Structures are given as C-alpha cells and as structure tokens.
Amino acid sequence: MRRSHQTSLQRGTHRACRRWISALTLGLVLALASPVTADEYDSSNAGHPVRLVAYLLHPVGVLIDYVLLRPAHWLVSNEPMKTIFGHEGKSSSHQHDSEAFYQGD
Numbered sequence: 001m002r003r004s005h006q007t008s009l010q011r012g013t014h015r016a017c018r019r020w021i022s023a024l025t026l027g028l029v030l031a032l033a034s035p036v037t038a039d040e041y042d043s044s045n046a047g048h049p050v051r052l053v054a055y056l057l058h059p060v061g062v063l064i065d066y067v068l069l070r071p072a073h074w075l076v077s078n079e080p081m082k083t084i085f086g087h088e089g090k091s092s093s094h095q096h097d098s099e100a101f102y103q104g105d
Helices: 002-032 049-076 081-085 092-103
Strands: none
Touching: 049 081
16 A cells, blocks of 8 residues: 555656646746747738739649659659769859859859
8 A cells, every 4th residue: 555655656746847847848938939020011012913923822832842843853863863864962163152142252
C-alpha cells in the first residue's frame, strides 16, 4: 500500500513539474513575440483589375511550383537524370554575380 502511495505522489509531482515547464514556456513565447500589424490598405492599388487577377492566380502559381516544378527539379538534379538533362549546380561565379546583384554592387 505504501509503495503505491509513493508512486502516485511521484506522478503528481511529475505532472506539476510538467505544468510549470509548460506555463514557463508559454510565458516565454508570449513575452518574446513581436507585435504584428497588417499592411496599410491602399484603395488606389487594391481595386485595380490586374491586382484582382493576381489575387486569384498567385495561389495557383504557388501550387504549380510546389506540386510540379520543385519535384521536377529534384528529379533532374539527381543521377542518372542529372547527366541526361545536363543539370549543373550553381557555379561560384554565378553565385558571386547574384550576390552582387542583390547587394546593389
């Protein structure tokens, strides 16, 4: 009997410790979270017909990218397809050029 009491006491202590750790983790996440605000609404750009079409087509483009293009790139970037399709990794000169472009040099 006494042994089962100790075991249940240990389980209760373990649960209390888990609750404290969960509460501290939640408090830490909430304390470190930065406030977020939405973009300011610009009625002159938001109602443009091309913008409305873009709102509709953007999710379709993202879906095509993730479902078709990325798997296709993965497929041809591995052997033996890499040799067949002539896929080459980024060269160091290409990386340097793109880095200079994005840095404004």
